[in-house]
Amino acid sequence: MRLGVVTFPGSLDDGDARRAAERAGAESVVLWHGDHDLRGVDAVILPGGFSYGDYLRCGAIARFAPVMTEVVTAAGQGLPVLGICNGFQILCESHLLPGALVRNDHRKFVCRGQRLVIEDASTPWTTRYDAGQEITVPLKNGEGGYVADAATLDRLEGEGRVVVRYVGANPNGSMRRIAGVRNKRGNVVGLMPHPEHAVDELCGAGTDGLGFFTSVVTALVDS
């Protein structure tokens, strides 16, 4: 079981993502933004951070990194891909997921333990949760407001493609309190909160995030 984590210039959370993969029982593989190579991994994580300094728009430059050509192709073939925070922004800019992330409506950077509800427990990244289960993981972003036009939002809701939703007060102005979505097939999931920071009791917000990584390990073993 080999879980690849892409490092872009400006990625911050690639180390924690690799640690989470290993905590879930996978071998973590370093993938480099400049390589046209996924090194035969079974799934890919695009980690949080500020790829290419967030210049232009968050994720806009990363979309054109050589490794993303391979990620887009493999995602189309069903490879599980998880984008966390900046990774979610990259997936939206790459059109692997609908919508976009814009500056928080209250203009402040948010950093806190965030309550979420898992709404879709059928994706390869969420099978170890129950639909309706509430979890708490860190949320830390300045541009985490999820936006899309009303027709897209209705389609996402109608097709059950809202994977996680914020519980309680809206932390960043996301439309319909959407914290994460998936593509139609379900193999590509993006979310703003950081499950990889919640995999160890010693380091903060509990272990509620570990399920994302054990889910994909289970999904890959089963297939």
Place this chain on the structure above:
Amino acid sequence: MTRVVVDVMLKPEILDPQGKAVLGALPRLGFEGVRAVRQGKRFELELDGEPDDARLAEVASVAEMLLSNPVIETYTVRVERG
């Protein structure tokens, strides 16, 4: 050399917190009577020679693909004469 200017603006229905922050600062300068501020981006592309329609269409394509995100933004392309 020709300068081609691409202006990118958030769509009207997308909240612009930066514009709101600027709007909030204006009265503190004593500048009153401003109803709204929207903040955008301006790109200046210095092109070799005089661009024909095909070249400007290429600029539009770059504006669509990279300089703007059509989900949240609109863009305009114009040639700036000396």
